[in-house]
Amino acid sequence: MMDQATIYAMAAVIVFCFALWGLISYAHLIRKIMALNIMGSAVFLFFGAMTRRGEPETTDPVPQAMVITGIVVAVAATAFAISLAKAIHRRTGQLRLPEERDA
Protein backbone atom coordinates (compact mmCIF):
# COMPACT_ATOMS: atom_id res chain seq x y z
CA MET A 1 0.00 0.00 0.00
CA MET A 2 1.53 3.30 -1.06
CA ASP A 3 0.77 6.46 0.82
CA GLN A 4 0.36 9.85 -0.79
CA ALA A 5 3.86 11.03 0.03
CA THR A 6 5.44 8.02 -1.68
CA ILE A 7 3.40 8.61 -4.84
CA TYR A 8 4.52 12.24 -4.96
CA ALA A 9 8.11 11.27 -4.33
CA MET A 10 8.08 8.69 -7.11
CA ALA A 11 6.45 11.17 -9.47
CA ALA A 12 9.23 13.61 -8.61
CA VAL A 13 11.92 11.08 -9.51
CA ILE A 14 10.20 10.28 -12.84
CA VAL A 15 9.89 13.98 -13.74
CA PHE A 16 13.54 14.46 -12.79
CA CYS A 17 14.61 11.69 -15.17
CA PHE A 18 12.53 13.03 -18.07
CA ALA A 19 13.92 16.53 -17.58
CA LEU A 20 17.48 15.17 -17.42
CA TRP A 21 16.86 13.39 -20.71
CA GLY A 22 15.55 16.65 -22.18
CA LEU A 23 18.60 18.55 -21.00
CA ILE A 24 20.95 16.09 -22.65
CA SER A 25 19.07 15.45 -25.89
CA TYR A 26 17.90 18.92 -26.97
CA ALA A 27 20.41 21.25 -28.57
CA HIS A 28 18.31 24.41 -28.28
CA LEU A 29 19.59 26.43 -25.34
CA ILE A 30 16.20 27.68 -24.16
CA ARG A 31 14.95 24.10 -24.10
CA LYS A 32 17.99 23.10 -22.09
CA ILE A 33 17.37 25.89 -19.61
CA MET A 34 13.70 24.90 -19.33
CA ALA A 35 14.73 21.28 -18.76
CA LEU A 36 16.95 22.45 -15.92
CA ASN A 37 14.03 24.31 -14.39
CA ILE A 38 11.84 21.21 -14.60
CA MET A 39 14.60 19.19 -12.94
CA GLY A 40 14.62 21.77 -10.17
CA SER A 41 10.85 21.63 -9.81
CA ALA A 42 11.03 17.85 -9.52
CA VAL A 43 13.46 18.20 -6.63
CA PHE A 44 11.16 20.74 -4.97
CA LEU A 45 8.22 18.35 -5.41
CA PHE A 46 10.27 15.69 -3.68
CA PHE A 47 10.99 18.06 -0.80
CA GLY A 48 7.27 18.90 -0.68
CA ALA A 49 6.32 15.23 -0.55
CA MET A 50 8.28 14.71 2.63
CA THR A 51 7.00 17.63 4.66
CA ARG A 52 4.48 15.22 6.14
CA ARG A 53 6.28 12.70 8.22
CA GLY A 54 6.24 10.80 11.46
CA GLU A 55 3.47 9.44 13.65
CA PRO A 56 1.29 11.35 14.40
CA GLU A 57 1.60 13.28 11.17
CA THR A 58 3.00 16.77 11.60
CA THR A 59 4.23 19.27 9.06
CA ASP A 60 7.99 19.58 8.95
CA PRO A 61 9.00 23.18 8.16
CA VAL A 62 12.63 22.47 7.23
CA PRO A 63 11.96 21.15 3.68
CA GLN A 64 9.79 24.19 3.04
CA ALA A 65 12.67 26.46 4.00
CA MET A 66 14.93 24.49 1.67
CA VAL A 67 12.45 24.74 -1.22
CA ILE A 68 12.18 28.50 -0.80
CA THR A 69 15.96 28.85 -0.79
CA GLY A 70 16.16 26.49 -3.75
CA ILE A 71 13.68 28.59 -5.72
CA VAL A 72 15.76 31.70 -5.13
CA VAL A 73 18.85 29.90 -6.40
CA ALA A 74 16.90 28.56 -9.41
CA VAL A 75 15.64 32.04 -10.33
CA ALA A 76 19.14 33.51 -10.14
CA ALA A 77 20.67 30.65 -12.11
CA THR A 78 17.96 30.83 -14.79
CA ALA A 79 18.35 34.57 -15.20
CA PHE A 80 22.09 34.12 -15.58
CA ALA A 81 21.72 31.26 -18.06
CA ILE A 82 19.21 33.19 -20.20
CA SER A 83 21.39 36.30 -20.34
CA LEU A 84 24.31 34.11 -21.35
CA ALA A 85 22.15 32.46 -24.04
CA LYS A 86 21.17 35.92 -25.31
CA ALA A 87 24.81 36.93 -25.51
CA ILE A 88 25.58 33.79 -27.51
CA HIS A 89 22.66 34.52 -29.83
CA ARG A 90 23.84 38.08 -30.36
CA ARG A 91 27.32 36.90 -31.20
CA THR A 92 26.67 33.82 -33.33
CA GLY A 93 23.06 34.25 -34.46
CA GLN A 94 22.32 30.80 -33.10
CA LEU A 95 20.79 29.51 -29.91
CA ARG A 96 22.84 26.38 -29.57
CA LEU A 97 26.33 25.35 -28.63
CA PRO A 98 28.54 25.00 -31.69
CA GLU A 99 29.14 21.25 -31.64
CA GLU A 100 25.57 20.16 -30.92
CA ARG A 101 22.78 19.10 -33.26
CA ASP A 102 19.14 18.43 -32.55
CA ALA A 103 18.34 14.85 -31.68
Place this chain on the structure above:
Amino acid sequence: MSDLVVWSICLPLLGAAATFVGPGRLAPAVGGAFALATAVTGAMVTWLVYDGGVMRHELGGWGAPLGVELYVDGLNVFMLGMTAVVALAISVASLTYFGVRDHAASGPGRWSSAGGYWPVWLTLWASMNLAFASADLFNLYIALELVGLSAVALMLIGRDTQVLTAAMRYLLASLMASLGYLLGVAMLYARYGTLDLYLIGAQLTGEPATWMAMALMSVGLFVKTALFPLHFWLPPAHSSAPGPVSAILSALVVKVSFYLLLRLWFVVFADLLSPTFGQVVGVLAAGAIVGGSVQAILQRRLKLLIAYSTVAQLGYMFLLVPLTIPYGGSEAWHGGAWSGGMYHMLSHALAKSAMFLAAAAVLLSVGSDRIRHFRGMAHELPVATFAFALAGVSLMGLPPSGGFVAKWFLVSAAIETGQWWWAVVILGGGLLTAAYIFMVIRYAFLPPSPPAFKPVPKLLQATAMVLALLAVLIGLRAVEPFALLEMGTPFVEAAHVGTHQGEVAE
Protein backbone atom coordinates in the same frame (compact mmCIF):
# COMPACT_ATOMS: atom_id res chain seq x y z
CA MET B 1 38.09 32.28 18.27
CA SER B 2 35.68 30.36 16.10
CA ASP B 3 34.40 33.73 14.86
CA LEU B 4 37.43 33.80 12.59
CA VAL B 5 35.87 31.07 10.45
CA VAL B 6 32.87 33.32 9.89
CA TRP B 7 35.18 36.19 8.96
CA SER B 8 36.93 34.04 6.35
CA ILE B 9 33.56 33.93 4.59
CA CYS B 10 32.28 37.44 5.37
CA LEU B 11 35.45 39.39 4.55
CA PRO B 12 35.59 38.44 0.85
CA LEU B 13 31.84 39.04 0.59
CA LEU B 14 32.28 42.54 2.04
CA GLY B 15 35.13 43.04 -0.39
CA ALA B 16 32.92 41.93 -3.27
CA ALA B 17 30.26 44.45 -2.23
CA ALA B 18 32.83 47.23 -1.82
CA THR B 19 34.46 46.66 -5.21
CA PHE B 20 31.05 46.38 -6.86
CA VAL B 21 29.67 49.63 -5.44
CA GLY B 22 32.87 51.66 -5.42
CA PRO B 23 34.39 53.32 -8.50
CA GLY B 24 35.91 50.83 -10.95
CA ARG B 25 39.20 52.73 -10.85
CA LEU B 26 39.68 51.77 -7.21
CA ALA B 27 38.55 48.16 -7.63
CA PRO B 28 42.06 46.66 -7.91
CA ALA B 29 43.31 48.45 -4.80
CA VAL B 30 40.24 47.70 -2.67
CA GLY B 31 39.91 44.17 -4.01
CA GLY B 32 43.58 43.48 -3.44
CA ALA B 33 43.33 44.69 0.16
CA PHE B 34 40.36 42.44 0.85
CA ALA B 35 42.12 39.52 -0.84
CA LEU B 36 45.07 40.03 1.50
CA ALA B 37 42.79 40.21 4.54
CA THR B 38 40.93 37.07 3.48
CA ALA B 39 44.15 35.15 2.95
CA VAL B 40 45.44 36.24 6.36
CA THR B 41 42.18 35.15 8.01
CA GLY B 42 42.35 31.79 6.22
CA ALA B 43 45.94 31.32 7.34
CA MET B 44 45.02 32.23 10.93
CA VAL B 45 42.18 29.70 11.00
CA THR B 46 44.58 27.09 9.64
CA TRP B 47 47.11 27.89 12.34
CA LEU B 48 44.49 27.87 15.13
CA VAL B 49 43.22 24.44 14.13
CA TYR B 50 46.77 23.12 13.70
CA ASP B 51 47.57 24.41 17.16
CA GLY B 52 44.34 23.91 19.07
CA GLY B 53 42.22 21.30 17.34
CA VAL B 54 38.77 21.17 15.80
CA MET B 55 36.71 24.37 15.72
CA ARG B 56 32.97 24.56 15.63
CA HIS B 57 30.69 27.54 15.20
CA GLU B 58 26.94 27.55 15.51
CA LEU B 59 25.64 30.26 13.22
CA GLY B 60 23.17 32.47 15.08
CA GLY B 61 23.52 30.27 18.14
CA TRP B 62 21.54 27.45 16.54
CA GLY B 63 23.23 24.07 16.71
CA ALA B 64 22.69 20.85 14.77
CA PRO B 65 20.39 19.11 14.00
CA LEU B 66 18.24 22.17 13.22
CA GLY B 67 20.75 24.97 12.82
CA VAL B 68 23.53 25.41 10.32
CA GLU B 69 26.92 24.61 11.74
CA LEU B 70 30.36 25.58 10.61
CA TYR B 71 32.84 22.86 11.44
CA VAL B 72 36.55 22.90 10.73
CA ASP B 73 39.02 20.11 11.35
CA GLY B 74 42.40 19.34 9.80
CA LEU B 75 41.01 18.48 6.38
CA ASN B 76 38.88 21.64 6.21
CA VAL B 77 41.75 23.93 7.10
CA PHE B 78 44.04 22.07 4.72
CA MET B 79 41.65 23.19 1.99
CA LEU B 80 41.19 26.63 3.53
CA GLY B 81 44.94 27.19 3.83
CA MET B 82 45.63 25.92 0.32
CA THR B 83 42.99 28.28 -1.04
CA ALA B 84 44.41 31.19 0.94
CA VAL B 85 47.92 30.77 -0.48
CA VAL B 86 46.97 30.08 -4.09
CA ALA B 87 44.17 32.65 -4.19
CA LEU B 88 46.41 35.39 -2.78
CA ALA B 89 49.09 34.67 -5.38
CA ILE B 90 46.55 34.71 -8.20
CA SER B 91 45.10 37.97 -6.86
CA VAL B 92 48.55 39.57 -7.03
CA ALA B 93 49.03 38.28 -10.57
CA SER B 94 45.66 39.57 -11.72
CA LEU B 95 46.50 43.06 -10.41
CA THR B 96 48.99 43.41 -13.26
CA TYR B 97 47.40 41.08 -15.80
CA PHE B 98 44.14 42.94 -16.34
CA GLY B 99 45.79 46.35 -16.44
CA VAL B 100 48.15 45.27 -19.21
CA ARG B 101 45.55 43.32 -21.15
CA ASP B 102 43.00 46.14 -21.16
CA HIS B 103 45.66 48.56 -22.26
CA ALA B 104 46.54 46.29 -25.17
CA ALA B 105 42.94 45.56 -26.11
CA SER B 106 41.24 48.92 -26.03
CA GLY B 107 43.70 51.58 -25.06
CA PRO B 108 43.70 53.35 -21.71
CA GLY B 109 40.52 54.74 -20.20
CA ARG B 110 38.05 52.35 -21.82
CA TRP B 111 35.91 49.81 -20.00
CA SER B 112 38.16 47.99 -17.56
CA SER B 113 37.69 44.30 -16.94
CA ALA B 114 39.21 44.65 -13.48
CA GLY B 115 36.03 46.46 -12.41
CA GLY B 116 34.06 43.30 -13.15
CA TYR B 117 36.75 40.89 -12.04
CA TRP B 118 37.13 41.76 -8.38
CA PRO B 119 33.51 41.48 -7.12
CA VAL B 120 33.04 38.11 -8.83
CA TRP B 121 36.42 36.75 -7.78
CA LEU B 122 35.89 37.70 -4.12
CA THR B 123 32.39 36.16 -4.20
CA LEU B 124 33.91 32.96 -5.57
CA TRP B 125 36.53 32.95 -2.83
CA ALA B 126 33.85 33.46 -0.15
CA SER B 127 31.80 30.59 -1.61
CA MET B 128 34.80 28.27 -1.60
CA ASN B 129 35.54 29.11 2.04
CA LEU B 130 31.87 28.51 2.84
CA ALA B 131 32.03 25.09 1.17
CA PHE B 132 35.12 24.17 3.19
CA ALA B 133 33.62 25.23 6.52
CA SER B 134 30.09 23.79 6.26
CA ALA B 135 28.99 20.55 7.86
CA ASP B 136 25.42 20.83 6.62
CA LEU B 137 24.32 19.15 3.39
CA PHE B 138 21.98 21.92 2.28
CA ASN B 139 24.42 24.67 3.13
CA LEU B 140 26.94 22.77 1.05
CA TYR B 141 24.48 22.80 -1.85
CA ILE B 142 24.22 26.58 -1.61
CA ALA B 143 28.00 26.85 -1.49
CA LEU B 144 28.39 24.53 -4.50
CA GLU B 145 25.86 26.51 -6.50
CA LEU B 146 27.55 29.80 -5.59
CA VAL B 147 30.94 28.41 -6.56
CA GLY B 148 29.54 27.20 -9.90
CA LEU B 149 27.73 30.41 -10.77
CA SER B 150 30.55 32.73 -9.79
CA ALA B 151 33.13 30.55 -11.56
CA VAL B 152 31.14 30.82 -14.80
CA ALA B 153 30.62 34.54 -14.29
CA LEU B 154 34.36 34.97 -13.76
CA MET B 155 35.07 33.34 -17.14
CA LEU B 156 32.95 36.01 -18.82
CA ILE B 157 35.62 38.63 -18.12
CA GLY B 158 37.03 37.30 -21.38
CA ARG B 159 34.58 38.35 -24.05
CA ASP B 160 35.18 36.36 -27.22
CA THR B 161 32.69 33.88 -28.64
CA GLN B 162 34.73 30.88 -27.53
CA VAL B 163 34.50 31.97 -23.90
CA LEU B 164 30.74 32.46 -24.16
CA THR B 165 30.00 28.97 -25.48
CA ALA B 166 32.48 27.32 -23.12
CA ALA B 167 30.90 29.20 -20.21
CA MET B 168 27.41 28.11 -21.29
CA ARG B 169 28.48 24.46 -21.44
CA TYR B 170 30.14 24.76 -18.03
CA LEU B 171 27.02 26.44 -16.59
CA LEU B 172 24.65 23.76 -17.88
CA ALA B 173 26.86 20.92 -16.64
CA SER B 174 27.30 22.60 -13.29
CA LEU B 175 23.58 23.26 -12.76
CA MET B 176 22.66 19.72 -13.79
CA ALA B 177 25.23 18.35 -11.36
CA SER B 178 24.06 20.42 -8.43
CA LEU B 179 20.43 19.40 -8.99
CA GLY B 180 21.49 15.74 -8.87
CA TYR B 181 23.29 16.50 -5.63
CA LEU B 182 20.21 18.31 -4.26
CA LEU B 183 17.90 15.38 -5.02
CA GLY B 184 20.33 13.19 -3.11
CA VAL B 185 20.18 15.62 -0.18
CA ALA B 186 16.36 15.43 -0.27
CA MET B 187 16.48 11.63 -0.13
CA LEU B 188 18.88 11.64 2.80
CA TYR B 189 16.75 14.15 4.65
CA ALA B 190 13.63 12.10 3.99
CA ARG B 191 15.31 9.06 5.49
CA TYR B 192 17.33 10.49 8.38
CA GLY B 193 15.58 13.76 9.24
CA THR B 194 18.77 15.82 9.55
CA LEU B 195 21.21 17.59 7.26
CA ASP B 196 24.28 17.31 9.46
CA LEU B 197 27.03 15.25 7.80
CA TYR B 198 28.21 13.60 10.99
CA LEU B 199 24.76 12.89 12.43
CA ILE B 200 23.72 11.13 9.21
CA GLY B 201 27.00 9.23 9.04
CA ALA B 202 26.51 7.95 12.59
CA GLN B 203 23.12 6.36 11.85
CA LEU B 204 23.62 5.31 8.23
CA THR B 205 22.08 2.07 7.00
CA GLY B 206 22.52 0.53 3.57
CA GLU B 207 19.07 0.55 1.98
CA PRO B 208 17.75 1.57 -1.46
CA ALA B 209 17.05 5.22 -0.58
CA THR B 210 20.57 5.66 0.82
CA TRP B 211 22.21 3.94 -2.15
CA MET B 212 20.24 6.10 -4.56
CA ALA B 213 21.20 9.27 -2.69
CA MET B 214 24.85 8.20 -2.77
CA ALA B 215 24.69 7.49 -6.51
CA LEU B 216 23.01 10.82 -7.33
CA MET B 217 25.37 12.88 -5.20
CA SER B 218 28.47 11.04 -6.42
CA VAL B 219 27.66 11.34 -10.13
CA GLY B 220 26.67 14.98 -9.69
CA LEU B 221 30.00 15.74 -8.05
CA PHE B 222 31.87 13.64 -10.65
CA VAL B 223 30.54 16.05 -13.28
CA LYS B 224 31.61 19.06 -11.22
CA THR B 225 35.06 17.59 -10.58
CA ALA B 226 35.35 16.63 -14.27
CA LEU B 227 36.22 13.02 -13.50
CA PHE B 228 36.82 11.06 -16.70
CA PRO B 229 34.60 10.41 -18.74
CA LEU B 230 32.45 13.33 -17.50
CA HIS B 231 35.13 15.93 -18.17
CA PHE B 232 33.59 17.19 -21.44
CA TRP B 233 33.10 20.73 -20.16
CA LEU B 234 36.53 21.25 -18.58
CA PRO B 235 39.03 21.65 -21.45
CA PRO B 236 37.09 24.35 -23.35
CA ALA B 237 36.23 26.22 -20.15
CA HIS B 238 39.69 26.16 -18.58
CA SER B 239 41.51 26.91 -21.81
CA SER B 240 39.35 29.78 -23.08
CA ALA B 241 39.14 31.76 -19.82
CA PRO B 242 41.52 34.72 -19.29
CA GLY B 243 44.87 33.76 -17.68
CA PRO B 244 44.32 34.28 -13.94
CA VAL B 245 40.76 32.90 -14.23
CA SER B 246 42.08 29.68 -15.80
CA ALA B 247 44.45 29.38 -12.85
CA ILE B 248 41.57 29.84 -10.38
CA LEU B 249 39.34 27.31 -12.14
CA SER B 250 41.99 24.63 -12.53
CA ALA B 251 43.82 25.04 -9.24
CA LEU B 252 40.91 25.68 -6.87
CA VAL B 253 37.37 25.37 -8.20
CA VAL B 254 37.48 21.68 -9.21
CA LYS B 255 38.97 20.86 -5.81
CA VAL B 256 35.85 22.11 -4.03
CA SER B 257 33.66 19.34 -5.40
CA PHE B 258 36.48 16.83 -4.97
CA TYR B 259 36.75 17.76 -1.31
CA LEU B 260 33.00 17.45 -0.93
CA LEU B 261 33.01 13.99 -2.52
CA LEU B 262 35.63 12.82 -0.02
CA ARG B 263 33.64 14.25 2.87
CA LEU B 264 30.50 12.50 1.65
CA TRP B 265 32.16 9.18 0.99
CA PHE B 266 34.33 8.98 4.09
CA VAL B 267 32.00 10.65 6.60
CA VAL B 268 28.43 10.06 5.46
CA PHE B 269 28.67 6.89 3.37
CA ALA B 270 31.76 5.38 5.01
CA ASP B 271 29.94 2.19 6.00
CA LEU B 272 28.88 1.54 2.41
CA LEU B 273 32.35 1.78 0.86
CA SER B 274 33.50 -1.61 -0.43
CA PRO B 275 36.62 -2.78 -2.28
CA THR B 276 34.51 -3.11 -5.44
CA PHE B 277 33.44 0.51 -5.14
CA GLY B 278 37.07 1.50 -4.73
CA GLN B 279 38.09 -0.44 -7.85
CA VAL B 280 35.32 1.22 -9.92
CA VAL B 281 36.49 4.69 -8.89
CA GLY B 282 40.05 3.54 -9.54
CA VAL B 283 39.20 2.53 -13.11
CA LEU B 284 37.69 5.98 -13.76
CA ALA B 285 40.78 7.56 -12.22
CA ALA B 286 43.10 5.45 -14.38
CA GLY B 287 41.01 6.42 -17.43
CA ALA B 288 41.48 10.06 -16.46
CA ILE B 289 45.24 9.69 -16.05
CA VAL B 290 45.80 7.88 -19.35
CA GLY B 291 43.08 9.60 -21.40
CA GLY B 292 43.84 13.09 -20.09
CA SER B 293 47.60 12.72 -20.59
CA VAL B 294 47.28 11.35 -24.13
CA GLN B 295 44.91 14.18 -25.03
CA ALA B 296 47.38 16.66 -23.54
CA ILE B 297 50.19 15.24 -25.70
CA LEU B 298 48.01 15.65 -28.81
CA GLN B 299 47.29 19.34 -28.18
CA ARG B 300 49.00 22.07 -30.17
CA ARG B 301 47.81 24.94 -27.99
CA LEU B 302 49.39 25.53 -24.60
CA LYS B 303 46.25 26.30 -22.58
CA LEU B 304 44.37 23.28 -23.91
CA LEU B 305 47.39 21.16 -23.05
CA ILE B 306 47.39 22.46 -19.46
CA ALA B 307 43.61 21.95 -19.22
CA TYR B 308 43.85 18.29 -20.32
CA SER B 309 46.70 17.90 -17.86
CA THR B 310 44.22 18.95 -15.14
CA VAL B 311 41.89 16.14 -16.24
CA ALA B 312 44.78 13.70 -15.85
CA GLN B 313 45.96 15.07 -12.51
CA LEU B 314 42.45 14.87 -11.06
CA GLY B 315 42.73 11.14 -11.74
CA TYR B 316 45.65 10.86 -9.30
CA MET B 317 43.57 12.44 -6.58
CA PHE B 318 40.76 9.96 -7.15
CA LEU B 319 43.24 7.08 -6.88
CA LEU B 320 43.29 7.66 -3.14
CA VAL B 321 39.83 6.07 -2.99
CA PRO B 322 40.74 2.48 -4.03
CA LEU B 323 43.99 2.72 -2.08
CA THR B 324 42.42 3.99 1.15
CA ILE B 325 39.47 1.59 1.30
CA PRO B 326 40.42 -1.71 3.00
CA TYR B 327 41.34 -4.16 0.26
CA GLY B 328 42.03 -7.88 -0.01
CA GLY B 329 40.69 -9.06 3.34
CA SER B 330 42.40 -6.31 5.32
CA GLU B 331 40.25 -4.34 7.78
CA ALA B 332 42.34 -1.20 8.13
CA TRP B 333 41.91 2.03 6.21
CA HIS B 334 45.16 3.11 4.61
CA GLY B 335 46.00 6.53 6.03
CA GLY B 336 49.13 6.91 3.89
CA ALA B 337 47.14 6.71 0.67
CA TRP B 338 44.70 9.27 2.01
CA SER B 339 47.46 11.72 2.91
CA GLY B 340 49.23 11.09 -0.40
CA GLY B 341 46.10 11.86 -2.40
CA MET B 342 45.42 15.04 -0.46
CA TYR B 343 49.05 16.10 -0.76
CA HIS B 344 48.80 15.57 -4.48
CA MET B 345 45.86 17.95 -4.50
CA LEU B 346 47.94 20.61 -2.73
CA SER B 347 50.94 20.27 -5.01
CA HIS B 348 48.68 20.23 -8.08
CA ALA B 349 46.96 23.44 -6.93
CA LEU B 350 50.33 25.17 -6.62
CA ALA B 351 51.85 23.74 -9.80
CA LYS B 352 48.78 24.22 -11.98
CA SER B 353 48.21 27.83 -10.93
CA ALA B 354 51.91 28.49 -11.65
CA MET B 355 51.54 26.91 -15.09
CA PHE B 356 48.47 28.87 -16.05
CA LEU B 357 50.02 32.14 -14.84
CA ALA B 358 53.18 31.36 -16.81
CA ALA B 359 50.95 30.63 -19.81
CA ALA B 360 49.17 33.96 -19.25
CA ALA B 361 52.53 35.73 -19.37
CA VAL B 362 53.53 33.90 -22.55
CA LEU B 363 50.18 34.67 -24.14
CA LEU B 364 50.51 38.38 -23.39
CA SER B 365 54.00 38.31 -24.83
CA VAL B 366 53.55 36.16 -27.94
CA GLY B 367 49.89 36.93 -28.59
CA SER B 368 49.21 33.28 -29.40
CA ASP B 369 49.20 30.08 -27.41
CA ARG B 370 50.24 27.81 -30.27
CA ILE B 371 53.18 25.86 -28.97
CA ARG B 372 55.14 26.15 -32.23
CA HIS B 373 55.24 29.95 -31.75
CA PHE B 374 57.21 29.53 -28.54
CA ARG B 375 60.63 29.23 -30.15
CA GLY B 376 63.08 31.26 -28.16
CA MET B 377 60.80 31.63 -25.16
CA ALA B 378 63.52 30.45 -22.78
CA HIS B 379 65.70 33.36 -23.88
CA GLU B 380 63.01 36.04 -23.98
CA LEU B 381 60.89 35.02 -20.97
CA PRO B 382 63.32 33.12 -18.74
CA VAL B 383 61.30 33.51 -15.54
CA ALA B 384 58.02 32.28 -17.04
CA THR B 385 59.79 29.38 -18.76
CA PHE B 386 61.54 28.40 -15.56
CA ALA B 387 58.27 28.60 -13.61
CA PHE B 388 56.59 26.38 -16.19
CA ALA B 389 59.40 23.85 -16.04
CA LEU B 390 59.48 23.79 -12.23
CA ALA B 391 55.73 23.29 -12.07
CA GLY B 392 56.21 20.52 -14.60
CA VAL B 393 58.76 18.88 -12.32
CA SER B 394 56.12 18.69 -9.60
CA LEU B 395 53.46 17.37 -11.99
CA MET B 396 55.81 14.68 -13.28
CA GLY B 397 56.56 13.72 -9.69
CA LEU B 398 60.33 14.14 -9.77
CA PRO B 399 62.10 14.52 -6.41
CA PRO B 400 62.18 16.64 -4.33
CA SER B 401 58.87 18.18 -5.39
CA GLY B 402 55.51 17.98 -3.64
CA GLY B 403 54.24 15.81 -6.47
CA PHE B 404 57.03 13.33 -5.75
CA VAL B 405 56.09 13.00 -2.08
CA ALA B 406 52.43 12.53 -3.00
CA LYS B 407 53.16 9.89 -5.61
CA TRP B 408 55.60 8.15 -3.29
CA PHE B 409 52.83 7.75 -0.72
CA LEU B 410 50.33 6.58 -3.33
CA VAL B 411 52.72 4.06 -4.89
CA SER B 412 53.80 2.62 -1.54
CA ALA B 413 50.13 2.32 -0.52
CA ALA B 414 49.44 0.46 -3.78
CA ILE B 415 52.26 -1.99 -3.07
CA GLU B 416 51.45 -2.42 0.62
CA THR B 417 47.81 -3.24 -0.10
CA GLY B 418 48.75 -5.56 -2.98
CA GLN B 419 47.13 -3.44 -5.68
CA TRP B 420 50.23 -3.17 -7.87
CA TRP B 421 48.18 -2.26 -10.96
CA TRP B 422 47.53 1.23 -9.58
CA ALA B 423 51.27 1.67 -9.04
CA VAL B 424 51.77 0.90 -12.75
CA VAL B 425 49.16 3.53 -13.65
CA ILE B 426 50.78 6.15 -11.39
CA LEU B 427 54.27 5.59 -12.77
CA GLY B 428 53.10 5.30 -16.37
CA GLY B 429 51.12 8.53 -15.94
CA GLY B 430 54.33 10.24 -14.80
CA LEU B 431 56.03 9.28 -18.08
CA LEU B 432 53.10 10.61 -20.13
CA THR B 433 53.24 13.84 -18.11
CA ALA B 434 56.95 14.16 -18.88
CA ALA B 435 56.14 13.79 -22.58
CA TYR B 436 53.81 16.78 -22.77
CA ILE B 437 55.90 18.99 -20.47
CA PHE B 438 59.08 18.37 -22.51
CA MET B 439 57.18 19.03 -25.73
CA VAL B 440 56.63 22.62 -24.55
CA ILE B 441 60.13 23.00 -23.09
CA ARG B 442 61.69 21.78 -26.35
CA TYR B 443 60.10 24.60 -28.35
CA ALA B 444 61.04 27.09 -25.65
CA PHE B 445 64.74 26.27 -26.16
CA LEU B 446 64.76 26.24 -29.96
CA PRO B 447 66.56 29.22 -31.52
CA PRO B 448 64.23 32.21 -31.73
CA SER B 449 62.47 33.13 -34.90
CA PRO B 450 60.15 36.07 -35.47
CA PRO B 451 57.46 37.02 -34.28
CA ALA B 452 59.01 39.13 -31.58
CA PHE B 453 58.16 38.86 -27.91
CA LYS B 454 56.47 41.78 -26.25
CA PRO B 455 57.58 42.67 -22.71
CA VAL B 456 55.29 41.41 -19.94
CA PRO B 457 55.00 42.62 -16.34
CA LYS B 458 57.66 41.16 -14.07
CA LEU B 459 55.14 40.73 -11.26
CA LEU B 460 53.03 38.28 -13.29
CA GLN B 461 56.04 36.09 -14.03
CA ALA B 462 57.28 36.41 -10.45
CA THR B 463 54.00 35.13 -8.96
CA ALA B 464 54.10 32.14 -11.31
CA MET B 465 57.66 31.56 -10.15
CA VAL B 466 56.76 31.78 -6.45
CA LEU B 467 53.90 29.28 -6.86
CA ALA B 468 56.10 26.88 -8.82
CA LEU B 469 58.83 27.13 -6.18
CA LEU B 470 56.28 26.40 -3.46
CA ALA B 471 55.08 23.35 -5.41
CA VAL B 472 58.63 22.01 -5.34
CA LEU B 473 59.51 23.13 -1.81
CA ILE B 474 56.53 21.51 -0.11
CA GLY B 475 58.25 18.25 -1.01
CA LEU B 476 61.10 19.12 1.35
CA ARG B 477 58.99 19.88 4.36
CA ALA B 478 55.87 17.73 4.49
CA VAL B 479 55.63 17.20 8.26
CA GLU B 480 53.22 20.01 9.16
CA PRO B 481 50.76 19.46 6.29
CA PHE B 482 50.70 15.74 7.07
CA ALA B 483 50.04 16.42 10.75
CA LEU B 484 47.17 18.64 9.67
CA LEU B 485 45.80 15.95 7.38
CA GLU B 486 45.94 13.40 10.17
CA MET B 487 43.67 15.63 12.24
CA GLY B 488 41.22 15.48 9.39
CA THR B 489 41.46 11.77 8.73
CA PRO B 490 37.79 10.94 8.57
CA PHE B 491 38.06 7.27 9.36
CA VAL B 492 39.09 7.69 12.96
CA GLU B 493 35.36 7.39 13.39
CA ALA B 494 34.87 7.20 17.12
CA ALA B 495 37.06 10.19 17.79
CA HIS B 496 35.28 12.15 15.13
CA VAL B 497 31.72 11.68 16.27
CA GLY B 498 32.92 12.19 19.83
CA THR B 499 34.51 15.56 19.17
CA HIS B 500 31.56 16.66 17.17
CA GLN B 501 28.97 15.99 19.82
CA GLY B 502 30.93 16.62 22.94
CA GLU B 503 34.07 18.42 23.91
CA VAL B 504 35.07 20.81 21.17
CA ALA B 505 37.55 23.64 21.39
CA GLU B 506 35.41 26.70 20.86
